[in-house]
Amino acid sequence: MNPMLAMIDLEALIESRNFNAVREQTRNWSAADLAELMEPLSVEKAAVVFRLLPREQAADVFSYLSEDHQERLLKALGREDVANILNAMSPDDRTSLLEEMPSNAVQHLISLLSAEERAVALKLLGYEEDSIGRLMTTDFVRIRPHWTITYALDHIRRYGKDSETMSMIYIIDNDDKLIDDLRIRQLLLAKPDDKVADLMDSRFTALKATDNREVAVAAFRDTDLSALPVTDNKDNLIGIVTIDDVFDVAEEEATEDIQKIGGSEALDEPYMKIAISKMVQKRATWLVILFISEMLTATAMGKFEDEIAKAVVLSIFVPLVISSGGNSGSQASTLIIRAMALDEISLADWWRVMRREFFSGLSLGSILGVIGFARIIAWHYFFGAYGEHWFLLALTVGLALVGIVLWGSLSGSMLPFLLKRVGLDPATSSAPFVATLVDVSGLIIYFTVAGLILRGTLL
């Protein structure tokens, strides 16, 4: 103990209500020293000192107090003082405080934080980014089964903060375990002297705080409730998630998926607000990956350089033929990505999807193949184009199209499964990504078909 501390009799100053002297005395001590000075004080006197301290200093001092003292002090301080201290505390100190508190106290303390601080607090409390814990609000009403309806309604009137809070009421047992939910209307219509327990059916849906927020989106998709309760691993009720927050999450998730499908990283900020340098960075990553992958087309084309030199006409159809594979692949992958996001398709469905895409790809390829074939025939008759082997060329393009579109549909639809299987986001199989993959394989299919059909004539 700092020997100088012994000279300060805070207790006497407080008893004589000499608050200016307290301010003077406390101004220049370190937080750790002040905490030491306050430990022996009664909770009431310590609370007085806290109210006299500047906000930041109070928070600092508080974090140096023993857990026991902290807890008692929080009870003694008024709601506003606690809020001031908590909001001014450094996040890690606050987290260690919160980690030590019983779950109902944590919940109360978190509710005192500003929206920003609450987000931080919940983050540090161990809920991962994108977990339901982050979406939680602690503004909700919980009642006990043995209460009468009148008592419960009275409690709700006092503690229900807004209509969302009040539309669903949660029932907890003596261990704070969630045991049922009730619509407020059930309470309003019940006989005043009945017990809450009389209304219970023990059927309810609860979310886990540690689950991914997409689970919450799916849960709200399946229900018409405006709020769902959130429990911790011990099934204790620790918060609720309201549909308006989940609505925002669903919109964000869709935005992320769309941006990924478009071939960039998710921006995570509105287009008009994000710094151009940051946006370029997020777009450049994928653009460079795609560019480097697409370099394989140059390698593949290089392998077929002799064929091209012999039959320049073949190169003319390269962009047409390979882009068709990319297009059918983009269609397939985006359909699958979205169906996965909506829980319409799970990993186990890959075989059924593959069969669907086999038939779709074959049909689509045949349609494009016929059009491509007809295009070359027509240009031959009308413009005399494509030399003496026009028919074989038409056949090459037509058949290559069937193969490439089929291949595009299959690989475009299977890629999201593959990505999901290895734990990546299926939306990473963006339209440009699939197009790039299919471009490379499309070239190989095209020149292979050409080799088979045109060998001995053009090649």
Place this chain on the structure above:
Amino acid sequence: MNPMLAMIDLEALIESRNFNAVREQTRNWSAADLAELMEPLSVEKAAVVFRLLPREQAADVFSYLSEDHQERLLKALGREDVANILNAMSPDDRTSLLEEMPSNAVQHLISLLSAEERAVALKLLGYEEDSIGRLMTTDFVRIRPHWTITYALDHIRRYGKDSETMSMIYIIDNDDKLIDDLRIRQLLLAKPDDKVADLMDSRFTALKATDNREVAVAAFRDTDLSALPVTDNKDNLIGIVTIDDVFDVAEEEATEDIQKIGGSEALDEPYMKIAISKMVQKRATWLVILFISEMLTATAMGKFEDEIAKAVVLSIFVPLVISSGGNSGSQASTLIIRAMALDEISLADWWRVMRREFFSGLSLGSILGVIGFARIIAWHYFFGAYGEHWFLLALTVGLALVGIVLWGSLSGSMLPFLLKRVGLDPATSSAPFVATLVDVSGLIIYFTVAGLILRGTLL
């Protein structure tokens, strides 16, 4: 009048409570004839006849009655009888009935319909597909400003159907105009003898039934309410939209956008449920449009056939160079499409977006240009590839990439504006669509740059 009708004295039969005879007599008459027979009856007696008629016949007869008689009869019949008749009426007859009724009666009648019939009824009442009117539910509670709190709460207990209905209470004036909304908590906390008017602040958000449902999505994005009131063109309250329905709409809209961005028509059905033939059709449309557009690449390549014949090495980089433009275009268009869907960007922002995309495109193009340039230099040094004019070739590819990526970003970002400006869905500027557009123009940029740099050497 059918002369035989004169022989039937329904009135006498009803008065003598000879209901079997009424059934006998009414069985074989046409609906039009029976209606004529019933016109002179008192409303009470007509109601008795209706209850004796089989459901379908009752609905038919009802639709033949004069509007005046219909209205009086609806009032005389019990809720269940009215529901039976309404549900059994043919949709168009019902619509003409509803069109003639005062708005509060329409609302009451619609609430009697089954969910299916209600959807049909609302549709035929003139709300366009995708309008807010289609999303509306008529389960809501309205109170009057001069009521006491006690009376209002009593009314709510009686008519509030579920928690969603009850979280927001709407106040209407004597003309049924919406004049305010209240959270139920405000009512619960108010003094029982106060007037509803004492709580009013006349601040509320209302939706128009004729507005597009995307307006509802945007409105809920900006508020944390769980329901919003819907009014007709006279500001009369005709229903509410709840956030869970709007949640579904937002998900559907995102699905449509994603599917369009992927280059197919919106499926409108889950991927696993839609018939393959139907899916092929929806995908084929765009695939064929893209294929035919992409044919321009064959035309463009044909124009440069001489250049390719002289410098086959140029053709090797065609897929690489043009796909980069497509990729940057896909990125730009999807970012803009989503920002538009979220109301972050409006048509007026086109110039600001263009400036952003100019800088982004230039940066991205330079990055890819440098990589492309380096790739050719490297392959020259390591593999002795690309002949004596390797440096000029590297320069051609590098500079073409800058131009093509810049062009891709600009056209990809402006296309959604153009589509929106002419009243089409911006999401139509799908990744494959943009890629196709940029492929064609990319070829022209590439061979033009090649012509400028390689003239006199390779070309």
